[in-house]
Amino acid sequence: MVNDVYINNSDFSSIEEKLSSSFRPIIPDPHFRSQLESRLIRRSEITLDTRRKGMVLIVLTIGLFIGGFLYFLFRKLT
Amino acid sequence: MTEEIDDDAIIKKAINGETEAFGILYERYVNRIYNYIYYRTGNVKEAEDLTSRVFQRAYKHIQNYTHRGVPFSAWLYRIAHNLVANWYRDRSRKKEVTIDERIPSAAQFDFPESNVEHDQEVEKLLKVIRKLPQERQQLIILKYVEGLSNADIGIIMRRSEGAIKSLYHRTLSSLRKELEKKPIKGQKHG
Numbered sequence: 001m002v003n004d005v006y007i008n009n010s011d012f013s014s015i016e017e018k019l020s021s022s023f024r025p026i027i028p029d030p031h032f033r034s035q036l037e038s039r040l041i042r043r044s045e046i047t048l049d050t051r052r053k054g055m056v057l058i059v060l061t062i063g064l065f066i067g068g069f070l071y072f073l074f075r076k077l078t
Numbered sequence: 079m080t081e082e083i084d085d086d087a088i089i090k091k092a093i094n095g096e097t098e099a100f101g102i103l104y105e106r107y108v109n110r111i112y113n114y115i116y117y118r119t120g121n122v123k124e125a126e127d128l129t130s131r132v133f134q135r136a137y138k139h140i141q142n143y144t145h146r147g148v149p150f151s152a153w154l155y156r157i158a159h160n161l162v163a164n165w166y167r168d169r170s171r172k173k174e175v176t177i178d179e180r181i182p183s184a185a186q187f188d189f190p191e192s193n194v195e196h197d198q199e200v201e202k203l204l205k206v207i208r209k210l211p212q213e214r215q216q217l218i219i220l221k222y223v224e225g226l227s228n229a230d231i232g233i234i235m236r237r238s239e240g241a242i243k244s245l246y247h248r249t250l251s252s253l254r255k256e257l258e259k260k261p262i263k264g265q266k267h268g
Contacts, residue, residue, distance in 0.1 A: 012250045015257070022230040023222040032126050037104055038161045040131070040137055041097050 085150050092140050100137055107151060108133070111158050117219045118162045120204065128165060132158045140215055152234045159216055159234075166212070206256045214249040217242065 085106075091099035111132050115126035135157050136143075145154055207218055213235065220231045228242040235242065 012247070012254070015250055015254050018199070018203060019218065019222045021196075022203050023117065023219070025109070025223065026113050026116050028109060028126070028129070029122075033108060036108070036126075036130050036133065037101060040104060041101060048208055 104133055105152055111154055113223050114158055117223050128161050131161055155234045
């Protein structure tokens with residue numbers, strides 16, 4: 001089957017020409033390009049924010065634990 | 079080749095978290111990836127959305143990129159191909175759009191020096207191409223839009239050069255058959 005295809009190789013020249021003339025490089029919108037680039041670069045800052053959020057969660061958890069512990073002590077003493 | 083050597087150095091920096099290095103890679107490949115997606119989807123909005131997703135995914139997973147004979151561009155094309163395949167699957171599931179909406183009209187292809195007759199030819203040819211199986215569409219676009227060799231296409235599509243050559247001829251054969259069914263304006267048939 002593959003051989004048959006190669007035999008007809010010369011027949012494809014017109015369709016190859018058609019394909020070559022049909023596909024032309026498209027330049028994306030410069031605004032889109034620059035916007036995406038800045039979005040990608042800003043991602044590192046977003047990661048830092050996520051870490052800060054994580055820290056806030058840890059502090060809140062410790063605070064709640066200490067609060068609960070103090071409440072428990074206060075109730076035991078009274 | 080020089081570009082590839084440069085890529086390696088830049089990729090190492092990008093893996094180490096240097097955002098500027100990733101910016102250089104982005105500048106280098108954004109047009110190629112955009113073109114690939116644009117011709118696969120035929121829609122500017124989808125091309126922009128999917129191009130964004132390709133680079134966001136690449137940025138997120140760049141630590142997972144290991145050279146092993148696969149150029150960075152091939153890695154990006156694979157991401158793009160997977161996203162386009164998912165896009166097609168989602169659209170066929172949702173059945174939100176008609177076939178005509180999925181196929182770009184000549185007006186969407188805003189080529190310079192274009193004329194109506196040429197646009198119609200392009201439109202018909204692209205309609206036929208989009209009816210081909212996905213791997214054949216991918217092959218045609220990589221060859222004619224990106225100008226890649228069979229060997230490079232083989233790396234992207236995880237196939238041997240010979241297999242790509244064979245697939246290419248089968249694709250041309252089926253394209254020719256389809257075009258004979260739907261003659262392009264001005265095309266003579268013997």
